[in-house]
Amino acid sequence: xxxxxxxxxxxxxxxxxxxxxxxxxxxxxxxxxxxxxxxxxxxxxxxxxxxxxxxxxxxxxxxxxxxxxxxxxxxxxxxxxxxxxxxxxxxxxxxxxxxxxxxxxxxxxxxxxxxxxxxxxxxxxxxxxxxxxxxxxxxxxxxxxxxxxxxxxxxxxxxxxxxxxxxxxxxxxxxxxxxxxxxxxxxxxxxxxxxxxxxxxxxxxxxxxxxxxxxxxxxxxxxxxxxxxxxxxxxxxxxxxxxxxxxxxx
Amino acid sequence: xxxxxxxxxxxxxxxxxxxxxxxxxxxxxxxxxxxxxxxxxxxxxxxxxxxxxxxxxxxxxxxxxxxxxxxxxxxxxxxxxxxxxxxxxxxxxxxxxxxxxxxxxxxxxxxxxxxxxxxxxxxxxxxxxxxxxxxxxxxxxxxxxxxxxxxxxxxxxxxxxxxxxxxxxxxxxxxxxxxxxxxxxxxxxxxxxxxxxxxxxxxxxxxxxxxxxxxxxxxxxxxxxxxxxxxxxxxxxxxxxxxxxxxxxxxxxxxxxxxxxxxxxxxxxxxxxxxxxxxxxxxxxxxxxxxxxxxxxxxxxxxxxxxxxxxxxxxxxxxxxxxxxxxxxxxxxxxxxxxxxxxxxxxxxxxxxxxxxxxxxxxxxxxxxxxxxxxxxxxxxxxxxxxxxxxxxxxxxxxxxxxxxxxxxxxxxxxxxxxxxxxxxxxxxxxxxxxxxxxxxxxxxxxxxxxxxxxxxxxxxxxxxxxxxxxxxxxxxxxxxxxxxxxxxxxxxxxxxxxxxxxxxxxxxxxxxxxxxxxxxxxxxxxxxxxxxxxxxxxxxxxxxxxxxxxxxxxxxxxxxxxxxxxxxxxxxxxxxxxxxxxxxxxxxxxxxxxxxxxxxxxx
Numbered sequence: 001x002x003x004x005x006x007x008x009x010x011x012x013x014x015x016x017x018x019x020x021x022x023x024x025x026x027x028x029x030x031x032x033x034x035x036x037x038x039x040x041x042x043x044x045x046x047x048x049x050x051x052x053x054x055x056x057x058x059x060x061x062x063x064x065x066x067x068x069x070x071x072x073x074x075x076x077x078x079x080x081x082x083x084x085x086x087x088x089x090x091x092x093x094x095x096x097x098x099x100x101x102x103x104x105x106x107x108x109x110x111x112x113x114x115x116x117x118x119x120x121x122x123x124x125x126x127x128x129x130x131x132x133x134x135x136x137x138x139x140x141x142x143x144x145x146x147x148x149x150x151x152x153x154x155x156x157x158x159x160x161x162x163x164x165x166x167x168x169x170x171x172x173x174x175x176x177x178x179x180x181x182x183x184x185x186x187x188x189x190x191x192x193x194x195x196x197x198x199x200x201x202x203x204x205x206x207x208x209x210x211x212x213x214x215x216x217x218x219x220x221x222x223x224x225x226x227x228x229x230x231x232x233x234x235x236x237x238x239x240x241x242x243x244x245x246x247x248x249x250x
Numbered sequence: 251x252x253x254x255x256x257x258x259x260x261x262x263x264x265x266x267x268x269x270x271x272x273x274x275x276x277x278x279x280x281x282x283x284x285x286x287x288x289x290x291x292x293x294x295x296x297x298x299x300x301x302x303x304x305x306x307x308x309x310x311x312x313x314x315x316x317x318x319x320x321x322x323x324x325x326x327x328x329x330x331x332x333x334x335x336x337x338x339x340x341x342x343x344x345x346x347x348x349x350x351x352x353x354x355x356x357x358x359x360x361x362x363x364x365x366x367x368x369x370x371x372x373x374x375x376x377x378x379x380x381x382x383x384x385x386x387x388x389x390x391x392x393x394x395x396x397x398x399x400x401x402x403x404x405x406x407x408x409x410x411x412x413x414x415x416x417x418x419x420x421x422x423x424x425x426x427x428x429x430x431x432x433x434x435x436x437x438x439x440x441x442x443x444x445x446x447x448x449x450x451x452x453x454x455x456x457x458x459x460x461x462x463x464x465x466x467x468x469x470x471x472x473x474x475x476x477x478x479x480x481x482x483x484x485x486x487x488x489x490x491x492x493x494x495x496x497x498x499x500x501x502x503x504x505x506x507x508x509x510x511x512x513x514x515x516x517x518x519x520x521x522x523x524x525x526x527x528x529x530x531x532x533x534x535x536x537x538x539x540x541x542x543x544x545x546x547x548x549x550x551x552x553x554x555x556x557x558x559x560x561x562x563x564x565x566x567x568x569x570x571x572x573x574x575x576x577x578x579x580x581x582x583x584x585x586x587x588x589x590x591x592x593x594x595x596x597x598x599x600x601x602x603x604x605x606x607x608x609x610x611x612x613x614x615x616x617x618x619x620x621x622x623x624x625x626x627x628x629x630x631x632x633x634x635x636x637x638x639x640x641x642x643x644x645x646x647x648x649x650x651x652x653x654x655x656x657x658x659x660x661x662x663x664x665x666x667x668x669x670x671x672x673x674x675x676x677x678x679x680x681x682x683x684x685x686x687x688x689x690x691x692x693x694x695x696x697x698x699x700x701x702x703x704x705x706x707x708x709x710x711x712x713x714x715x716x717x718x719x720x721x722x723x724x725x726x727x728x729x730x731x732x733x734x735x736x737x738x739x740x741x742x743x744x745x746x747x748x749x750x751x752x753x754x755x756x757x758x759x760x761x762x763x764x765x766x767x768x769x770x771x772x773x774x775x776x777x778x779x780x781x782x783x784x785x786x787x788x789x790x791x792x793x794x795x796x797x798x799x800x801x802x803x804x805x806x807x808x809x810x811x812x813x814x815x816x817x818x819x820x821x822x823x824x825x826x827x828x829x830x831x832x833x834x835x836x837x838x839x840x841x842x843x844x845x846x847x848x849x850x851x852x853x854x
Contacts, residue, residue, distance in 0.1 A: 049765055070621060076537060079767030089762035093780040102776045106767020107533045113768075114775050119532045155762075162766055 001027055001062060002048070002166065002198065008056030009043050009222075017043040019222040020057070025200065027165070030192045032213035032230070033202040036242060039219040041202040045168045048200070049081045050074060061166075079106025082159025082197075084188075086171040088151040092144035096135070096154050099143050100126040103161025122161075129157040133187055149180035156187050167191065169201040173208070181205075185212050206233065303825035307833050308428040312419035319343060319361070320375075320413045324350035325405050332409075339363070342393070344414060353403040361414065364393040370416040372397070376404045387414060428827045431815060436834040439811040442729045443736065443797035450740025451790050457741065458748030459774060461702040465752060469695025469770075473686050474632070475620025476694060477639035477679070480647055482612040490608030494558060494601045501562035511567050518560030525553035554607055561600050568593030624689050637683040644679025645672040702745075709742035714800050718809040729810025736797050736804065744793055751785040752778060784853045791846030798838055 002025040009018040017040045025031050033041045046052035048059055050066060059066040061077065069077055082103070090099045104122045105113055112118075130136040133153035138146060143154060152172060159167050169188060173181035189212050192199045203209050209216055210230045218226035218233075218241040225240050226233070239246065287293055319342050324332040327350035334349040342363040351357050359372060369388040373381050384399040404410070459465055471479075505511035529549035538546070572590025576583050623632055648671035656667045686692075717735035725731050759777040768776065805813015812831055819827035 051761055051765055070625060072621075075767045075769060077767075078765060081765070083762065083765040085758065085762060087758055089758035091759045091763075091777055091780045092756075093783065094776075098776075102763050102768070103766050104533075105763065105772045105776060107535065109530045109532055109534065110769055110772050111530050112532050113772055117532070122533070158762070158766070168765075 001025070001060075002200075003060040004044075004048070004057070005060070006057035007044070007047060007054055007059065009040075009047060009052060010055045017222050018047065018054070018219075021219070021222070021224045022057075023217055023224060023227055025198060027198055028192070028196045030189065030199045030201070030212060030214045032209045032216045033200060033219065034204075034206070034209060034216060034226075034241060035202075035219035040222040041219055042170050043222075044219065045083075045170050045200060045202060048168060049078050049083065051083075075106055079162050080165045082162045082164035082167040084152070084155045084159050084167060084169040084172045086174045088148075088155045088175075090143040090151055090154055090158075092142070094143060095139070096130070096141050096143055096146065097123075097126055097139040099154055100130060100139075100157045100161055103129075103158035106162060126157070126161060129160045130154075132160065133157050148176055149183065152176065152180075152184050153187065156184070156191070160191065164197055166198040166200065169199060171202050171204065174204055181208065182211075188212070206230075209233075300825050304829040304832075306826055307830035308426050308824075308826035309830055310423040310429075311426040312423055313421045314417045315420045317342060317365075317416045317418070318413060319364075320411050321346055322409045323357075323374075323401075323412050324409055325401055326350065326352045328407070342416075344412070346412060351401050353401055353405055356398050356400055359387070359395075359397050359399055359412065359414075361387060361389060361395045362393070364389040364395065365416060365418060366391050366393045368393070368416045368418060370414055372399055373413050373415070374399075374402050374404070375411040375413055376402075377406055377408050377410060384412075428819075428824075428830055432812065432827075432831050432834050435812040435815045435831070436838060438729055439798060439801045439805075439813075439835075440838060442732050442801050442811050443794055445733045446736030446740055446797050447790060447794040449733070449737040450744055450793065453737075453741045454744035454748055455786070457702060457706075457745040458752060459778075460698055461706060461745055461749035462752035463696075463699055464755075464757070465770075465774065465778070466695035466699040467693070469693075469698070470691035471617070471694045472620055472624050472689055472691055473683055474623050474636045474639055475617050476692055477636070477643035477683075478616030478620045479613050480643035481639065482616040483609045484646065484650065486609035486612030487605045489612070490605035491601055493555065493608065494562075494604035497555070497559050497562050497600070497604070498597075501559060501566060505563060505566045508567075508570070511563055511570075514563040515560065515567055518556050518563060522553040522556040522560060525549050525556070529553060551611065554611075558600060558604050558607075561596065561603070565593045565597035565600065568596065632689075633683075633687075636686075637680060640679035640683035641676045642679070644682070645676035648672060648675025648678075706742045706746050709738060710746065712739075714739040714804055714809075715807055718804040718807045722808045727808040727810075732801060732804045732809030732811055735809055736800060739800075740793055740797065743796075744789060747789045748782070748786060751782050751789070755781040784850060787853050788846060788850050791842065791849060795839055795842045795846070798842065799835065802835060 004024070005022050007018050007021040008016075010016050021040075021044065033044065035041050043052055047054045048061075048066070050069075054067055057067070061081075064073075064077065066074075066077055091102070094102075098116075101118050101122060104118060104125075108118055108122070127136055127139065130139055133156055135146075135150055135153050135157075138150065138154075143151060146154065155172075167188070172188065173184050176184060185208055188199055188201065191197050201213070203213075213230050216226065216228060216230050216233065217224060218237075220241055220243075226237055233241070321337065321344045322335060323346055327348075332350040334346065337343045339362070342361065342365075344359055344361045347358045347360070367389060369386065371383055372385045372387055374384050375381060382402050382404070384402065385397060387395045387397050389395045399412075501514065504514050529546040569590050570593075572586050572588070572593060574586075575589060576586030579586050623635060627635065649668055652667045652671040656662070661667055714735045717738050718731055721731040721734040725734065755778055759781070760773055763773040763777040801809065801811035802813040802816055805811045805815070806817045808814075812835060816828055816831045819825070819831065
């Protein structure tokens with residue numbers, strides 16, 4: 001259960017990215033976050049695991065106040081929240097296996113991980129997660145030798161290494177072609193339905209939202225302007241979210 | 251009015267041109283540009299000589315064969331006249347016409363059967379056997395020559411001699427002595443540069459992370475933690491040094507016998523390794539209870555202590571092994587000496603390692619305590635504690651700073667070195683803590699970043715040539731002083747270059763790894779290090795190349811390497827030798843360029 005209360009973020013320099021955003025996400029939901037570029041979607045997702053420090057409001061996750069957590073507490077909170085990125089954010093020169101194992105860093109003792117020593121069970125788990133996204137055969141490849149779709153699958157495997165209860169997906173398919181987009185979304189859906197992992201996913205295309213999301217929230221200039229079911233987005237709501245001059249394409 | 255603007259503009263341009271002319275004229279005068287000298291024939295001749303010498307590096311020599319041909323001669327003609335005795339005409343011979351002559355008169359010397367195109371000096375040898383040069387000859391393609399010489403004023407009643415000498419190269423060319431010396435020194439130079447680069451790199455890598463803004467800007471700590479750190483780190487260093495001294499004494503005692511030493515070497519890791527494994531479990535699926543955590547910390551400290559003792563044993567046994575092997579290895583004695591030196595270096599580093607470890611442990615205790623206080627103690631109490639601790643920390647810091655200044659300037663005045671700094675530092679600490687809430691984070695990272703940058707800039711602006719003078723005083727003239735001087739400069743230069751690479755990494759992977767719950771050190775190892783390996787390799791190789799070239803300069807100041815030889819040869823006007831040494835440097839630099847590009851290809 002994720003509760004976001006009056007979340008506000010003002011960047012240094014005065015840009016107001018989030019204004020008083022409040023919503024709740026029950027466990028196991030697939031929530032889509034939509035809005036124009038710059039509407040605050042990425043900031044919202046990054047505030048939840050405090051990659052970005054909120055300037056106001058509170059976030060409760062499983063009744064723990066994330067905004068008040070110490071650096072050490074954050075380690076235990078973050079390791080249960082996987083994250084998937086638009087640009088995959090893999091370490092290009094490391095092997096796929098190392099990239100996936102990095103998902104385990106919140107669990108292993110820092111000392112042993114510094115000398116690249118992971119428990120045997122983590123290696124098995126890494127191979128299992130790579131198998132789930134069907135690229136187990138690429139484990140020893142360098143990450144930058146993989147295609148975009150494959151890299152994003154490594155990103156998902158890395159997130160799944162964390163045994164997450166929630167996955168934050170920041171426009172996971174925005175740099176992929178439509179066919180690949182569906183395959184990546186299908187993996188997220190599978191994880192959501194089979195493992196009961198809560199998914200918060202920011203998306204650009206409404207057809208993806210209709211196809212995969214249980215619920216949608218929309219941001220416009222940092223304000224929450226819509227919270228409801230995907231099919232409730234009619235033409236009026238669409239204009240509220242994307243502005244007067246926007247045209248529906250999908 | 252309309253016409254005035256273009257006129258003013260032309261005037262401005264005219265003035266600017268005049269100003270430029272004046273600037274360059276002054277520049278010519280200051281740098282003493284003298285074109286007459288460049289046209290001076292004497293200077294041109296010297297220049298030609300030097301350039302020709304430089305174009306002929308002193309690499310090969312030949313075995314010389316001397317052919318001496320003599321002919322009897324009388325000065326002046328005796329009463330009965332003088333006839334040249336018959337000579338063997340099968341080999342080279344000379345004839346003189348006339349066979350006798352007055353002092354200072356001209357005679358004709360003819361040579362036959364000489365080596366075609368050979369040449370050499372002609373000398374007049376009086377009875378005193380002094381060699382008086384009277385001219386040179388050059389044989390033609392038939393091995394014959396005719397030349398006129400002037401007889402010196404050496405009248406004598408006895409028969410004197412006229413002699414020619416030809417020197418010819420025989421046999422295969424041989425490596426000259428200069429070449430052998432140059433080889434010795436260029437090897438020394440390459441290894442000097444290698445050691446300096448290695449040493450510099452070892453220190454520069456960790457320092458470069460401190461000097462990288464993107465890593466340091468988020469490092470923040472509450473005032474209480476900082477104050478505790480400032481108090482505990484010096485204490486930690488002190489405790490560490492004490493501990494390593496005790497360890498050294500205990501190890502000394504046990505390692506008197508080789509058996510005890512080996513037993514210690516086996517037992518220490520046998521205890522320490524399992525203890526570390528217990529204290530640092532591979533994965534923490536649940537948060538450990540406070541009791542387990544304290545027990546684990548204690549276990550870790552004990553294993554570190556045992557580990558240090560083990561290192562002491564290792565250092566001692568390595569020294570013994572090296573000393574034992576050195577005399578037995580014949581021409582590989584240097585391997586034994588190296589092993590012994592490694593043991594010595596290990597022994598010396600133990601103090602540093604222990605001090606750093608103890609400081610690290612104390613600092614992390616301070617950090618945790620500080621964070622515990624800020625989050626668990628009520629506000630007034632936290633404020634009071636913060637004020638007290640910051641005051642103490644400020645006082646301690648000021649006293650330590652003044653004590654180290656005292657080492658340089660020898661104030662030797664307690665008021666200057668202890669009382670006043672304590673009061674002022676304490677006051678600054680107090681004011682800071684009063685003005686700040688205990689929970690407010692201070693940007694420690696950025697402060698450390700600026701300190702590191704300043705130190706690097708200062709170190710870098712002092713050239714290795716200057717450092718070499720300092721180190722020559724410390725360790726004596728020779729390549730070791732050069733290694734130390736170049737290392738110091740390498741640390742500062744590489745740390746700067748490295749840190750700029752760290753600053754230019756892609757932030758995405760760092761973000762992703764942080765999001766998994768990795769701590770700062772883990773994210774550096776998993777997200778930063780893989781990205782910086784190729785630039786680090788190329789910078790290190792380039793630095794090695796710079797160090798090879800720098801070693802020509804530091805050799806001038808007694809830092810060893812090929813520079814010493816080059817300097818000597820230039821002073822002795824032996825340009826052919828100097829030329830060979832410059833050639834050697836160029837070859838080394840070129841081959842290192844090739845090597846580094848190959849290495850980079852592999853690493854990217």
